[in-house]
Amino acid sequence: MRRVDELREQTVWKSDPHTQVKHLVYRHYLQCWMGKILQTFPEATIVDAFAGPGVYTDGPPGSPIVVAKTFLEHTAYRRFNKLNLVCLEERTDRVEELRRQFAKLSPSPQLNISVQAPGVFAEQQPRLSTLAHRGRAETPVLWLIDPFDLKSAPFSLIRRCLAGPRDEVLFTLFTNELHRFCQRENFDKTMTPYFGGTHWQSAVPERRGRREAFATAYQQGLKDQELFTGGFGIKVSNQSARYHLVLATHSEAGLKCWAPVTWKLDHYSGQGASAETAGALSLFDEASVVDRLDVALRAYAGTAQRWETLSSQAARLNHMDKHLRQVLDKLAAQGLAFRVDPVRARTAWPEGCTVRFYAPEDVADEAS
Structure with a gap:
């Protein structure tokens, strides 16, 4: 079965190397984010907007379980204040599986897990934002947005997730799909809402570095909104990046957590990691690109x-x-x-x- 069919038809599917690298980025960033936020604010929220079933058929945990385990196993856990973990998944069968996976974890009075009824993120985002902020706009909220396709997460939706002064977004940008399809007829009708403007067109003439150019263009759109941003390419071996993870934050403190993550996983340039290189966790090489x-x-x-x-x-x-x-x-x-x-x-x-x-x-x- 093709992977696209597997993702569409099965409740649980097999993991791949790209996913493992992505989750490694999540874990490292969360280690820093939790260490800073949960010892400073009385409570904070992480929203996994495309949560999935919480497990893969070959055993690795899905992103919601990665978040929960990072919290429970953190070295500063005993000093943490409350974390709310809100999960949304569109399919009923996957919601049920996710609840089964959470039931296997040890309960913690500091971790409030809320698996929502099945729903579409674009429709549920306003309600989730209210739930995440708990009536206080200044409550820190980290949105994990990892959709299956471009149309599920237009720029306008990402921007709404950044409405609060302490909101952050960690977003999966499908740079490989953008590279492959950007010149197809009428694809601009998808590209422009995805980027929130036509600035994506500046990347199209690039051939060898088009994926990276799209990531740069997307980040420029965030900077134009007076946001701080960082990006990181996820690839396998010496291939081009399949997609990029993009961080958007109101605070430079977010970048202070982001930079060490990228240099841990790519100790030469800090710009992208493959399944082959992600295990090399030295902070950086003395010959790093500066x-x-x-x-x-x-x-x-x-x-x-x-x-x-x-x-x-x-x-x-x-x-x-x-x-x-x-x-x-x-x-x-x-x-x-x-x-x-x-x-x-x-x-x-x-x-x-x-x-x-x-x-x-x-x-x-x-x-x-």
Whole structure:
């Protein structure tokens, strides 16, 4: 049976390598998100909008169970406040199976699991938003949106999920389908609502890097809404990414959780992982790609910048503070960066420091 038929007809289906990498991203991001949010706010909510049956025929757990187990097995679990896990699935048979899977877990007074009656996400989103926020707009809500097709999650729906000031979305972007079908006649009628505009057209001329160009275009649409965003390609071996995971958040703190995840799973560029490379969980390679960060810091020539500004710039470029220190070491060796405050410190670039930047011509030798 073809996989598309398996997904359409069966209650439970077999997992694949892409799914395992995706769930690994979920787990790592949730580890950080839970550690920060659930020790700061009295309660928070995760909405799995396309929950599925909660298990695969070959044994691995589905995304709702991954979320629950990440919570229950977290090292900071005993310090956590309340987490509400809201799950929506369209098919009755899969809802019943999901409830059976949750029944196998140990109950926790800190984890409130709510499996909704079968429903379509686009129709149920307003009600789910009210349920997730618990009457308080400031309640943190993380939406996991992993649909089966493009039409189930148009940009307008994603934007509604980000209406609250502490809402975040982790969205599966079908870049392979976009790459394959973007030039078909009348496919623009699907593409434009999916992107929330016609800016997707800028990616079409790209041939070798079209998938990544679509991911970049989608993220630009989020940035135009004054949101912070990160992306990560999910692929197998040396093939092109089948789809991308896209994070959208109101807070730069979300990027601070996102960057370490991507560098753990892709320690060369932090941009995509395959089933082959995802097991290599070293934080990053010393030869990691930091060119964009290098260029960004050189643009500060003639100014003094606080560490917070530099760390923010690094996060926006999907880099960690360790990458920032790596580039600062390089610039300092060239005479282009100096720590001016504090005068004394145990490390070269401590948090809270101030760094002054210079241009190459400022340090060039001149004839006396």
